[in-house]
Amino acid sequence: GQQVMQIPQYQHVQEGEDFTTYCNSSTTLSNIQWYKQRPGGHPVFLIQLVKSGEVKKQKRLTFQFGEAKKNSSLHITATQTTDVGTYFCAGRDNNDYKLSFGAGTTVTVRA
Amino acid sequence: DTGVSQDPRHKITKRGQNVTFRCDPISEHNRLYWYRQTLGQGPEFLTYFQNEAQLEKSRLLSNRFSAERPKGSFSTLEIQRTEQGDSAMYLCASSFRGENTEAFFGQGTRLTVV
Numbered sequence: 001g002q003q004v005m006q007i008p009q010y011q012h013v014q015e016g017e018d019f020t021t022y023c024n025s026s027t028t029l030s031n032i033q034w035y036k037q038r039p040g041g042h043p044v045f046l047i048q049l050v051k052s053g054e055v056k057k058q059k060r061l062t063f064q065f066g067e068a069k070k071n072s073s074l075h076i077t078a079t080q081t082t083d084v085g086t087y088f089c090a091g092r093d094n095n096d097y098k099l100s101f102g103a104g105t106t107v108t109v110r111a
Numbered sequence: 112d113t114g115v116s117q118d119p120r121h122k123i124t125k126r127g128q129n130v131t132f133r134c135d136p137i138s139e140h141n142r143l144y145w146y147r148q149t150l151g152q153g154p155e156f157l158t159y160f161q162n163e164a165q166l167e168k169s170r171l172l173s174n175r176f177s178a179e180r181p182k183g184s185f186s187t188l189e190i191q192r193t194e195q196g197d198s199a200m201y202l203c204a205s206s207f208r209g210e211n212t213e214a215f216f217g218q219g220t221r222l223t224v225v
Contacts, residue, residue, distance in 0.1 A: 006153075009151075030210055031210065033213060041218075042217060043154065043214075045213040048213060050211055088153050088154070092210065097142070097159060097166070097210075098144065098159050098167060101153030101154045101155070103151070103153045104152075104153050
């Protein structure tokens with residue numbers, strides 16, 4: 001079955017620095033979604049990427065979908081304390097309706 | 112609140128007991144998902160409904176787990192003869208039908224089996 005892997009598992013960032021988290025799927029995806037889960041909270045949808053090579057931006061967050069639609073990345077610039085949380089990528093196979101989640105990247109920020 | 116709601120938020124049960132959780136999805140959504148999440152892991156797919164039909168069930172799910180969505184609205188997840196390994200956060204999510212739709216998650220039910 002489909003497997004989605006994320007690296008790194010933990011990211012400790014100095015406030016103001018940039019970082020990137022990566023997501024890789026064992027199969028080609030029809031789309032990929034990113035979610036953020038704050039400590040003690042539930043996953044909240046951030047964005048969806050559908051097209052090969054697609055890039056989308058949300059303020060300081062830049063999301064990219066690979067050309068082969070098997071990998072994705074999330075880049076955060078000028079990290080703030082509000083960025084603390086766990087970021088999950090979740091992929092959908094072609095002909096499959098469920099989202100398969102990666103293990104997430106947990107971000108902590110040093111002020 | 113028109114989001115996905117789950118009840119109860121927390122459940123502590125003794126090993127061997129049965130538990131049932133409820134999920135009320137966003138009313139216009141015809142898809143409903145159950146996921147399980149343990150510490151340090153991403154949500155793990157359990158099962159999925161489109162309206163009242165259960166279309167997929169994870170092979171990881173033992174026969175002790177059953178889910179229903181009798182009228183295509185709310186759903187229940189029952190775990191029979193609970194084991195300590197069942198301790199986790201059980202998340203419900205709903206979405207519109209379609210390939211490119213986002214999932215809206217509830218706050219989850221945290222189960223502790225003692």
